[in-house]
Amino acid sequence: MELVAELRAVVPVDRVLDDPDVIEGYLQDHAEWAEYARAAAVVRPRSTAEVQAVVRVAAERRVPIVPRGAGTGLSGGANAVEGCIVLSFESMAEVLEINEAERYAVVRPGIVNDDLRAICAERGLWYPPDPASAPWSTIGGNVATNAGGLCCVKYGVTRDYVLALEVVNGRGDVVRLGRRTAKGVAGYDLCGLMVGSEGTLGIITEITVRLRPTRPPERTIAGYFDSVVAAGEAVSAVSASGVIPSALELVDRHCLEAVDAWKNMGLSTEANVVLLGRVDTPGHAGEAEARTVLRCFEEAGATWAAVSSDEQEAEALFDARRLAYPALERLGPVLTEDVCVPKALVPEMLARIEKTAAAHDTLIANIAHAGDGNLHPLLITPIGDEDAKLRAQAAFEDIIADAIELGGTVTGEHGIGLLKRGGLRREVSQGVLEMHRAIKTALDPLGILNPGKVFS
Template identity: 75%
Template sequence: MTTTTATTPATATTTASTTASTTASTTLVDELRAALPDGQLVDDPQIAASYRHDEAEWAPYGTPLAVVRARSTADVRAVVLACLRHGVPLVTRGAGTGLSGGANAVEGCVVLSTEQMTAVLEVDPVERLCVVQPGVVNDDLRAHVAGFGLWYPPDPASSPWSTIGGNVATNAGGLCCVKYGVTRDFVLGMEVVTGTGEVVRLGRRTAKGVAGYDLTGLMVGSEGTLGVVTEVTLRLRPARLPEHTVAGYFDSVVAAGEAVRAVGAAGITPSALELVDRHCLAAVDAWKNMGLSTEAQVVLLGRTDTPGAAGEAEADALLACFESAGATWAARSTDQEEADALFAARRLAYPALERLGPVLTEDVCVPIAAVPAVLGRIEEIAAEHDVLIANIAHAGDGNLHPLIITPPGDEPARARAQLAFDEIIVAALAAGGTVTGEHGVGLLKRPGLADEVGPAVMAMQRAVKQALDPAGILNPGKVV
């Protein structure tokens, strides 16, 4: 017997809709291929798949229809206009080093990669500024401007790989931001392709300027939801002076947190104040065989770049703060190589821990006075949910990065890790903190953002999104 299945009206409608969608997608790809120079459009499924997500663990993502590796503002504008005509989402991506899911693809979207927009267009030593494309790698920019006797301070731990465009998108910070500020503090202006396909210039090149609303500041940290940044004008500083390094060992993260609070109470502004626990140091040792001590439960690393006798006095004051908070050992480093190795270990902590299993990364920021209590609460949360939490932190400004590590393929551990992640956010907010200090909201922190700012402010943020991206194509589903 042969069975025939009739096509119901609903099935017929779905089939027609799917066919129309496929046709529209094919038309968009053809249009992009015609509009862009050879080699910029990638529609090979296997290659496109490598652009699906950033480094955020367990953040959802879809499969892009195509990837465009733009090289110019004209390329970016062509892509925005094509996506507008076809109503297709557009997700902008830099190096993919983000930790919040902000660059994750939406199903059927176009991923716009700025990785090939790598030109340093200008360095002005008199005005102490530079103009760069968004694909310039942070460390490459620092090396470039050093040739002019200048310095770009923002230095996220991902600085060897992350790009200026991605740093702007998330308002990235880093080790130096305790003294020098985050990315927003160094962005003077930018060129942006808006959600309506217009090319606009925001900001200024002068040292001062208050003409109109601060739209440049609004764009920094907007994670590609309000426009596509195609050029950035950055403030630079003179080359920095040598630093004095102070290291201290502590028996617990709470004791190290007390030292951080003591530094704040003493009125000291270090050029870096970083916390690294034994889990991180052991992971770095196992990976890189650097021979670092793992005898201490926690290492606190402080630096000061204040010149002359004042810098010497500041380093001594840092040491005194460490000792008064109960350091089991503390000293000023006289070996620059050893000091650099300790800070290198801090930067390597995250990739070292990734070798142990999936890492769910937190990014809460709390008042300095609350650092000891919140670190203690994080330890309690780890015990309550039976998860391993390693701690690194930009401790000097209260930016904590608890790293929740789970065995590969262990679904119960994954569920416990996600509960711990949520409870750390609750603890940070209860202490007067914020859900993200530098990694951005993306997908992972959307519920926390709503809890932090409340309905009225969320409505304001959505109104801004609607005004600048009326078609809703720019990185939909992220941030707000």
């Protein structure tokens, strides 16, 4: 029997797509520079049993499976490999339970991050991880990549909120990992191991996330700087002050100009670099923290800085940060970096990025979760300019080398996918890569789960 026919024999026929024009939309994520290939079929399962049925067919035939959320990834992790089955979770998006007393939610992987956050907010609960893709990206994809976001600097990343998972492993078994209690050490942390494994160790079919009570209102501190290095020094000063901000974001001139060109916000006439800090400690203590952050900005040489008394004005500034990426995409293909360095070395890393941009004659814009030391240099090339693309790729490698030299990592929150496989090899030793391979073989002995991602 043909693969598609067999899939239609084990799951309802409407779940299986094989029209090439329809499939085309499922073949890649937002990493425009990463390769992708043709899929044999796309399956949109509606239950764990359907996922299991598909995995069993794939295991029998040794056909690769590429799981996929909303395709907002930036490393090629969801890109199709030749002849694969793409498993798209758009039809598995239910909230199964919100437990207010224990503060957790049980959801299917296809639910969109912002949708979960909105449902939680109605109950006085908060799901913190807030990647910039939150309006579109799914919790399943967030878990597969261990997504970060703006509030990580105070509240941690996706892994810190994943209590339990239901997973279909490479043998087609359904297993439940983790727990629903506040603590638990029964056996290995297989739940944590799945988080960030980019679909290479198991296919996530249900997720239990820890929630927090709704947080107090935030105060916003904005600062304008002449240079990214001065802004980087303000970031180091905040880190050294002992204040843990609830966000600390950097947006550079190139981003401000792109946002202005698109949305006419007038930001780039005011500043070369904008730093946006937030604190959410309640009461007088929060006021004191905001003043400390303000002082850090001023002492680092801000040309203007203020604690915002106007929530709308503050939101507009954060909108500019969120719009930076799509605004830059309008200028041409964007190659996104995601290095993370020690916080004190943010100014040094930003200075090196500027040098790299000049050395390779490449436009590099910067947005950054600066408070975490997580920088997103965005390499932009004019459409169709192949020389510029080669120069950008050389710059990309230099940035990775600099991050590793400064004690950093090649990926803070986007994942390895396809684009950072070389970076992973540079970051970790041969022994660590061998441990990766051994674990991959242990949990996916047939090698059918998202093969070729993270490492080849």
